[in-house]
Amino acid sequence: MDNKIVVFQDTQIRKIWHNDEWYFSIVDIVKALTDSPNPKQYWGKVKDRAFKALELSPIWVRLKLPAEDSKMRFTDCVNTESAFRLIQSIPSRKAEPFKRWLAHVGTERIKEIENPELAQERMKEIYEQKGYSKSWIDKRLRGIAVNKYITFMLVVFRKINGLYSGSI
Numbered sequence: 001m002d003n004k005i006v007v008f009q010d011t012q013i014r015k016i017w018h019n020d021e022w023y024f025s026i027v028d029i030v031k032a033l034t035d036s037p038n039p040k041q042y043w044g045k046v047k048d049r050a051f052k053a054l055e056l057s058p059i060w061v062r063l064k065l066p067a068e069d070s071k072m073r074f075t076d077c078v079n080t081e082s083a084f085r086l087i088q089s090i091p092s093r094k095a096e097p098f099k100r101w102l103a104h105v106g107t108e109r110i111k112e113i114e115n116p117e118l119a120q121e122r123m124k125e126i127y128e129q130k131g132y133s134k135s136w137i138d139k140r141l142r143g144i145a146v147n148k149y150i151t152f153m154l155v156v157f158r159k160i161n162g163l164y165s166g167s168i
Contacts, residue, residue, distance in 0.1 A: 004061045006079070011031050013032060014075070015056060016063055018061070018063055021080070023061065023077035023079050024078055024080075026043050026076040027039045027040050027079060029042055029083060029087070030090065033094045033098075034090060034092045034095075046089055059082035061076075061078070080106065087102070088102065121168050124141070
C-alpha cells in the first residue's frame, strides 16, 4: 500500500496501512483542526481529559511514521472510525464542519434504517454524482435485487432439503 501523505487544508497528515486499514497521525489531525501552537501537547490534554480520565478504551495505536527528522518514530495513530471519534472530542471551530457532517450522516443513516428505500435513493444519487448513466444505475440495482433473490432461494432450497441448518 502507498503510505503517501494526505493533505487537508494545507496540513500534511501522515498515514500508514496497518491491519488492513488506513491509520492517520493524531498529532497531524489535531494540527489541521486546531490553531494550537503545540498539537502534540494539545493531543496529550485531549487524551487525558477525554479518554484516560473517563477510563475509556484507547482509540489509538502507536505506529512508526516518518518524523520531521526523517527517522521512523512511534506516533499515536487512529483508523478512520476512531478519527471521527477524535474529531468529536476536539473543541475547535475548524472541527465544527466535521461534527455537523457526522451528525447529518448519522441522522440520514437512522432514517435509512427506518425506511430502506431512502438508502437505495441515496445510492442512486451517489452513482449519478460519479457520472454513471441512468441505464447503468438501473441495471446495477436490478442486479443487486436478483442476486439477493437467488441467494434467498438457494437458502430456502437447502433448508427444504436439509442442507442448511441456519435461519432464513
